[in-house]
Amino acid sequence: MKRGFEYRFYPSDAQAAELSRTFGCVRKVYNMALAARTEAWALRREPVGYNATSAMLTAWKKTEELAYLDDVSCVPLQQALRHLRTAFTHYFAKRANYPRAKARLKIARIHARVAGRRVDHRHKLTTRLVRENQTVVIEDLTVGNMLKNRRLSRAISDAAWREFRGMLEYKAQWYGREVIVVVRWFPSSGLCSHCGARQDTMPLHVRTWTCRCGMTHDRDVNAAKNLLAAGLAVSACGAGVRPQRNTPGGRSATKQEPLQREP
Numbered sequence: 001m002k003r004g005f006e007y008r009f010y011p012s013d014a015q016a017a018e019l020s021r022t023f024g025c026v027r028k029v030y031n032m033a034l035a036a037r038t039e040a041w042a043l044r045r046e047p048v049g050y051n052a053t054s055a056m057l058t059a060w061k062k063t064e065e066l067a068y069l070d071d072v073s074c075v076p077l078q079q080a081l082r083h084l085r086t087a088f089t090h091y092f093a094k095r096a097n098y099p100r101a102k103a104r105l106k107i108a109r110i111h112a113r114v115a116g117r118r119v120d121h122r123h124k125l126t127t128r129l130v131r132e133n134q135t136v137v138i139e140d141l142t143v144g145n146m147l148k149n150r151r152l153s154r155a156i157s158d159a160a161w162r163e164f165r166g167m168l169e170y171k172a173q174w175y176g177r178e179v180i181v182v183v184r185w186f187p188s189s190g191l192c193s194h195c196g197a198r199q200d201t202m203p204l205h206v207r208t209w210t211c212r213c214g215m216t217h218d219r220d221v222n223a224a225k226n227l228l229a230a231g232l233a234v235s236a237c238g239a240g241v242r243p244q245r246n247t248p249g250g251r252s253a254t255k256q257e258p259l260q261r262e263p
Contacts, residue, residue, distance in 0.1 A: 022072045027102045029057060029069065030080040034099055037088070050085040054078065122160065126167040130175050136168060137231025139223075140184045180231040192217065193225035 011019060033053040040046040057077060060066040069077065090096035129136055141161065172179045182188070190202035192211040199209065202219075210216045 018072075022076055025069050025072045026076050026080045028066075029060075029077045030084055031101045032060065033057075033081055033084050034101060037084070050081055053081045053084070057081065118160065122164050122167055126164065126171055129168065130171045130177050133177065135178045135180060135231065135235050136172065137180045137182060137227050138165060138168065139186070139188060139227055140181045142184055178235065180234055182227050182230050186227075186230060188223040188226040188230075189219055191222075191226050193222050193229070 033056065036053065036056060037048040040048045057069070061070045084099060087096065087099035091098055169179050171177075187198055187202075190199035192198070192213060192215060194215040194217075195211060195213040197211055197213060199211075202209070207219050208216060209219065
């Protein structure tokens, strides 16, 4: 298995200024080339390709108004034109919408920062779980179906459960740990972790419930206790285990019977 490493770049004040200037020029060139291609097609039904926009860039640099474009490297400017060509290729192939003007740099930075923090949090949490535990038990959730729920889809997407699970599994292999995946039909939420009694139904909106034995449960805490017990039982005796997906380090608990505990 190959590992990838990310490095954060801390530019000096001069480098930051140069990067900001370059990004601004890239956005300007992209937007101008997009406007030129759009106008040519809308007014004259004239297709404008990469070579034509590259010639436009050369002409723009020679004007007094846009002479500053010559102060930055030509490589990112030419790359912006290539990206625009790719965007139009996808559009004409009906694989994407019509190209839009580039978003403001400030907004792009905010989105990148938020995404980076989420990935960083997942890395830190999965590394901590794997380092501090010999066995990690998770539930095999049907994420695809859950994303169809309009109330939950955004939160589930932000949490990136698939990516979180993938991180757990490959890090478990690195550190010699075990990840046990309890099958999705195991009644983790509706099974009393105190007496083992199973509820007939457990709608998603029910967050707390009281068993007939008198024990009141938080839905998620109760489910976690049941999953841990099921996973540890599998780890101890190895019964009811089958391979789970094609990812290393994962086993699946397949027993569907409720776990019986001493009252």
